[in-house]
Amino acid sequence: MSLKNAHILVIDDDEDVLIALRLLLKSKVARVVTARNPNQIDHLMSGQSFDVVILDMNFNGLVHTGNEGLYWLGKVREKDPGASVILITAYGDIDLAIRSLKKGASDFLVKPWQNEKLLEAVREAAGKKGRKAKPPRAGGNTQIVGQSAPMEDVFTKVGKVAPTDANILILGENGTGKDLVARAIHENSMRRKGPFVKVDVGALTDSLFESELFGYRKGAFTDAREDRPGRFEAAQGGTLFLDEIGNISLRQQARLLTVLQNRQVTPLGSNEPIPVDIRLVCATNKGLEELADEATFRRDLIYRINTVDILIPPLRERGGDRRLLARHFADAYAEKYGKGPFRFEPEFLRKLDAHTFPGNVRELQYALERAVIMAEGDELRAEDLVFSAMEKEGGARDVPKTTNLEALEKHTILSVIEKNNGNISKSARELGLTRTALYRRLEKYDL
Secondary structure, rough: OHHHHEEEEOOOOOOHHHHHHHHHOOOOOOEEEEEEOOOOOHHHHHHOOOOOEEEEEOOOOOEEEEEEEHHHHHHHHHHHOOEEEEEEEEOOOOHHHHHHHOOOOEEEEEEOOOHHHHEEEHHHHHHHHHHHHHHOOOOOOOOOOOOOHHHHHHHEEEEEEEEOOOOOEEEEEOOOHHHHHHHHHHHHHOOOOEEEEEEEEHOOOOOHHHHHHHHEEEOOOOOOOEEEEEEHHHHOOOOEEOOOOOOOHHHHHHHHHHHHHHHHHHEEOOOOOOOOOEEEEEOOOOOOHHHOOOOOHHHHHHHHHHHHEOOOOOHHHHOOHHHHHHHHHHHHHHHHOOOOEEEEEEEHHHHHOOOOOOOOOHHHOOOOOHHHHHHOOEEHHHHHHOOHHHHOOHHHOOOOOOOOHHHHOOOHHHHHHHHHHOOOHHHHHHHHHOOOHHHHHHEEEEO
């Protein structure tokens, strides 16, 4: 992230320090928010996202151990593990600096600071924002946003399989981002300098399947006026991504299997096979159990395309990634449409958390784009967040298969809030609770 797009939070009990940092940073970053009391951290970081937090280490005039700063550092990282934190103090020493860096701080500066040094620290810290939200890659601009445990598993698998030439099968519901993972695998592979060719094979008829994938020679059929290489040839030295592989016919499967076994294609209208050197990545929204039905899919082809499989979790299983993704899309569309930057009101976040997102990340992306377009002012409100009517049928929250009272209560609360489109007052009345009692339960379940 460049410095000019960074959102900065400064917390220091010295008003002169806040003024100095605001004046230094305001012309160089997107936004600067200041606060004198660290107790405001929870409130400030609940409705908006910051790339860098500049945090004083001593708020008690009598004690200068730095322990307060370390405590509040922990609170910042609880609220947003991806935020970079720069600690500043007038009473620094080597031991304190080491302790702060071990606790997760990005940098440690001593007052009075040198402006250029502080700006460089902020620039570097802003560049670190969200690095955990991407799988490691050697090049390109793929970004997969996520910090939840299921996504960390995905990143780990991508990091392990990408440098190999193994064929990969990516599984997951529609809208989960399978194409982003496929591109991340390519960009982290030894073939990253080669082409990345994507084909939606599920949409191809039998005749188009062969001409698109294997190519044709002039005169092979009526409209073949010149030689045309297929997608296998176009991907030479790179990666071929076959999306919706689970939807191809048995005849198409047989042709594909032959090519993968022989590592060569024969264009339509030719008898001369052409060797192909590609890395194959496939994706489908069907599960392995469904693919394993040999009445619809050849098991030998599954083994051929599935050296390693990567399951992309649905958004409903990704916990806090909803808010992280919402911030990512809000910032992106604010920049695109020349609006914002935006804060999220608490009701907006509760409505966001209560929705099951049957359309997954794609649904969230479209919802945030609409919210940014329709928003007035610099705050996104619950009424700005409108979910697609196309997804409602599949969006009912399943009743949990448990007799645990806390799990049932949490499920009931989420279902009622979702039903009432995030309206807390209406939900509280339906649940037979006061607003205060409902808020206590939302806090209890970290909703």
